[in-house]
Amino acid sequence: MIKYLDQTPVLVAVDCIVFGFDGQDLKVLLIKRGFESERDRWSLMGGFVKFDEDIDQAANRVLEQLTGLEGVYLEQLKVFGDPNRDPTERTISISYFALIDIHQYEKQLNDDYHAEWFLIKDIPQLIFDHQEMLNKALRKIRYKAAFHPILFELLPEKFTIPQLQYLYEGIYDSTFDKRNFSRKILSTKLLIKQLEKDKDSSKKGAFYYTLDKTRYIDKFQAFLNFIPNPESLID
Amino acid sequence: MIKYLDQTPVLVAVDCIVFGFDGQDLKVLLIKRGFESERDRWSLMGGFVKFDEDIDQAANRVLEQLTGLEGVYLEQLKVFGDPNRDPTERTISISYFALIDIHQYEKQLNDDYHAEWFLIKDIPQLIFDHQEMLNKALRKIRYKAAFHPILFELLPEKFTIPQLQYLYEGIYDSTFDKRNFSRKILSTKLLIKQLEKDKDSSKKGAFYYTLDKTRYIDKFQAFLNFIPNPESLID
DNA sequence: CCAAAAGTGTTAGTAGTACACCCATGA
DNA sequence: TCATGGGTGTACTACTAACACTTTTGG
Structure with missing residues (x-):
């Protein structure tokens, strides 16, 4: 079996930006990161792509593991690949955004997963480049919603x-x-x-x-x- | 220094779909792949992301190395991440598309880089999922050109x-x-x-x-x- | 002088925008 | 009965779409 020699593999992560609307305001779901580095700081729903896993699959799995959400609208957004974006180790992240009915999941998210909704104007400091991802997702939604339902x-x-x-x-x-x-x-x-x-x-x-x-x-x-x-x- | 344990890194590639217009038809630039596996088969301009390199940088570098093109319109398209897309080794690919003035580079591309232009209707068999990338890029251009110049x-x-x-x-x-x-x-x-x-x-x-x-x-x-x-x- | 492509104006229809009043009901 | 938000119609404007003739000039 031929392999690609002299190529350095890197870690590949997915990060999901989950939006909800409570009838008043657009909100974003955040969790406290459950592992090092940056444990316990606010973060998007992120995780690593497994060796044998498709990227879309990985995004769906990570989202489900961290929030219980399944079968929701999830769309690939953009790759973030600055070599220094995660100081722990070289990791590229493929960002996704999700749109959900906030009320359908509100209780589950808070009770079972300790995820919390934040107003867009009121986002705490996020790890790495997650704020940039969020901004990008917001722009994308505004763009896309102008032409698609x-x-x-x-x-x-x-x-x-x-x-x-x-x-x-x-x-x-x-x-x-x-x-x-x-x-x-x-x-x-x-x-x-x-x-x-x-x-x-x-x-x-x-x-x-x-x-x-x-x-x-x-x-x-x-x-x-x-x-x-x-x-x-x-x- | 903390590292992410138990995570399997994967290879990350970029693939560039280069479009040109000869005054008559829209064309796509292809090269014969210069390394194993699949050496000498028609392919998009692809290469691996280096360990210390930003993704956009990598796309620009690969494009330049394979075609001499610099400073052209280059936009991230989509990540292709099927675990079996490249049978050689698990590789995810981040696709980009470029738009160039065909006449400005025609000679250079043929003489120095042995890249060739193909009509959209007349694409040879491509390696891996490159045909799918091309289709996606075409749809994206049609979409984007409807609202952007x-x-x-x-x-x-x-x-x-x-x-x-x-x-x-x-x-x-x-x-x-x-x-x-x-x-x-x-x-x-x-x-x-x-x-x-x-x-x-x-x-x-x-x-x-x-x-x-x-x-x-x-x-x-x-x-x-x-x-x-x-x-x-x-x- | 004629074939071939460039350039230009008018009209009709459609879609978008601005705007104000009546309705139903719970307190 | 009145305050609150829901629901509807019309006139004007701006954009889009359809359409045909004149101009230039190389061969």
Whole structure:
């Protein structure tokens, strides 16, 4: 068996940036690192790729081991490969971002895994280049959500249009006209109106909608420009 | 010094997909692999990341060593990490794509480096998962070029609007109305009209234009939707 | 003088934006 | 009954798409 001689192997890690939306704010999930070096400092969900493991698999496994999350939206973001990014040992890291419905997992995450949600404006000091990864992920989400319906991944199965609008406004740190917003969203034909109303946030109540999964998959690439100036987005 | 114990390091490679446009067709640069295994089979420009080297650096170095290309547009694409992708040894590969002006390098590439240009429709059998990388890079270019002026990287410093249109038509395998195309392009204010004309492709001659570099940088994120249905694009 | 490609303007339709009032209900 | 948030329609503007003729000039 031929081998590549004279090549130095390096450690390969994956780091997952997990986003959630609590109905008010976009949040990021962090844990206290469980091993040396930098044990007990705040960190993204990270781990090493095993010898016999595909990279996407590794990301899913690490995420599951550290948070119990399975089958969530997970997308490869970028490789971070500065030779000095981890002073312990040369390690390159392949970053992924995940979008989840925060309420579906909130309790499990806190009780079983001691993971904690942080406001974007309120992130503690992170290890290595994790803050840079987070920034990159945020920009990517803003970019992608302008053309693809990924933000639905952050919402529960049933949601109202005002909730959805609130989410978009949070992501783009801006406000939209509710008449235009609702027309735009409904014109995608991606939403199915339910009979039931959410009465929590108003007296009149807002109708629940669910995602039309079939159309969601079909139309994933075809979505509307939600933001006034897509120019400002950086991939 | 703490080290990460019990973690298996793997080899990390970079592979560069180099695109060029000859005025007629989009082409891809390939070389015959210079080492075992798979020596002498057609391959993308690949090499291993050195122990002390940043990933982007590695991609630039490998590209330069194999083709002499320096300072060209080079963007990270995706990590390919199937454990069996390279049967020789577990290697993950970080793919990059480059866009260059084919004529500026054509001679050098053939004479000094024995690299060859291939039509997209006419790619020979490639090693490992290089065909998959190429497909991914093509989709990415189509996606990105719909919103960002990256295709100018494929043209010489001076080019005509019909040339540019021909390029876009090639990339999107479709045709555009020349009146609308020219209006759209000129409305970006990215082009500076020259006094000189290109008389090669017509008797009347077409005016040369150059890119306004300052505006190009400023407007890189703000470009027009060139294709009729961006839906069809997959990131 | 004619073939071949360059260059240019107008109109109609569509999509986006701005804007204000009524509705339902719990307290 | 009133305060709160939900829901809807219309007019204007801007962009996009469709379309045809004139210009230049080398052979």
